[in-house]
Structures are given as C-alpha cells and as structure tokens.
Amino acid sequence: MSTVSERREAPSLDEPPIDVELIGDSTETALVMQLGTSTREDVNTRTPILIGHLQQLLAEELGADKDETVRRLFHEAYRLLDLKTRPAPDATTFAAYMFMGEVASLTRRFLWVYTQRSRTGVA
DSSP states (O other), rough: OOOOHHHHHHSSSSSSSOOOOHHHHHHHHHHHHHHHGGOOOHHHHHHHHHHHHHHHHHHHHOOOOTHHHHHHHHHHHHHHGGGGSSSSSSSSSSHHHHHHHHHHHHHHHHHOOOOOOHOOOOO
16 A cells, blocks of 8 residues: 555656755845845846746646635746846846845745645745
C-alpha cells in the first residue's frame, strides 16, 4: 500500500526544486529596500531575480482550478508579468521600484500558498 507522500512525483531533472528559503530571503530583501537609499541599478538587479522566482512558483500545481483565491493570484501574476505593463527602461526609478515591490509581494504570497500546499516549510 502506498501513501500520498510515496506517490508524489520527484522533481523533474530539468526544473530545480523550489528553494523556499532563498525565495523568502530574496523577497524580504526587496521588500525592505527603501526608495531613498536604493539606486536604479539595485532595483534593476533585483527585479529579474524576483521575476524568476515568481515564474518558478507559477509553474507549480497550486490548485488554481479548485481555489478562487489562488486563481486570482495567477491572474494578478500574469497581468503583472505582461511585458506591456512592465516599466520601460527609461521609466523613473520610482516606477521601477514600485514594480519590483509588487513582484516581491506577489511572489511572497505565492510562496506562502506553495508552502501550505506542499508542506515544505514556513515562508
């Protein structure tokens, strides 16, 4: 007789496992950054990392087909990641900073859902 944990599929060799601690630290770092002490270079360096974390979490099965709250998170993520809504390279530092904060916050919410569904730890 197999248990649920035995039937769970192993992570694909093509996809790295979700590093809950890394994503938690990365989002925390972004969320504590302050506009007055952060440069555009800081924001431009951190934002793609956060986007990568969010995209990694979007690839996970989080139950969006059964949970309206999770489904809304997915819609919000797709809207936020749409290239048309991202700040242009010539946008103000404020616009880039706000976008980075939105990505960090949304990634953090996805991380919480992931940890609850996968029981991998605390976000």
